[in-house]
Amino acid sequence: MTSPAPEDGWEGILDPGEEILWQGRPDGALVLSGGLGRSVFGLAFTAVSVLILREIAADGPPLAMLWALPFLGIGLYMLAGRFAWDALRRRHTWYTLTDRRAFIATELFGRRRLNSWPIRPDTPVTLDPGPPDDVWFAEDWREIRHHDRRDRGHRHSRPRRVRRRVGFRRIAEGRRVMGLIHQIQSTASGTATA
Structure with missing residues (x-):
């Protein structure tokens, strides 16, 4: 060129x-590799958040659910969202190599x-x-x-x-x-x- x-x-x-x-x-495919420990921690974080949300929904005030939602979001991101974010960033990336x-x-x-x-x-x-x-x-x-x-x-x-x-x-x-x-x-x- x-x-x-x-x-x-x-x-x-x-x-x-x-x-x-x-x-x-770059290839924009979803890649589920790297950071297995973080995914396991994300799974645990998500599971605990879901259990808390279930308890609050059963006999707690509805506004109390807002307290647990950020924890659910963090858990879902650590579990799978970070892979989707990485794929999205790669789909919107371009590379160029010049002679310098x-x-x-x-x-x-x-x-x-x-x-x-x-x-x-x-x-x-x-x-x-x-x-x-x-x-x-x-x-x-x-x-x-x-x-x-x-x-x-x-x-x-x-x-x-x-x-x-x-x-x-x-x-x-x-x-x-x-x-x-x-x-x-x-x-x-x-x-x-x-």
């Missing part, structure tokens, strides 16, 4: 001379987001073969704040850093994309073969 024309929507995004090498989308960067674009509920990561000679690249394949090329660190129980009565929270791998998830051409990234790296380091 060659560099897109300005009418293709890349004006002001790509650097002068930057060329698109590959574009694709990797782009991940999402558009979900009217909110657009475009992130890019440079491909350098020292960028670690990992292929998790599928099918579909995952090609990982970056790490993202997120700060999560949680309440410190030792500071009772105070509204202080300690940040906790969580690592998240970044890459092109669940793609059909993982080996080809990894090969393109290796070509970019060898060209950038000056070891490209003619």
Whole structure:
């Protein structure tokens, strides 16, 4: 592929001379894998919430049911909702690899987001073969704040850093994309073969 024309929507995004090498989308299928412990906990959370709702419905005030509904929602999300959310996000994601960067674009509920990561000679690249394949090329660190129980009565929270791998998830051409990234790296380091 060659560099897109300005009418293709890349004006002001790509650097002068930057060329698109590959574009694709992740598989949007529902995948029920990973985090079995969280699913078991979600099942228990859901079951207890249903039992509480049943008891309240039998002989409690109807407004008391509102108290248990958030717990039911949390349990259902941990049990199955997180898999549906992941599939929905992937269905609204687009990938682009240029001769300099990797782009991940999402558009979900009217909110657009475009992130890019440079491909350098020292960028670690990992292929998790599928099918579909995952090609990982970056790490993202997120700060999560949680309440410190030792500071009772105070509204202080300690940040906790969580690592998240970044890459092109669940793609059909993982080996080809990894090969393109290796070509970019060898060209950038000056070891490209003619």
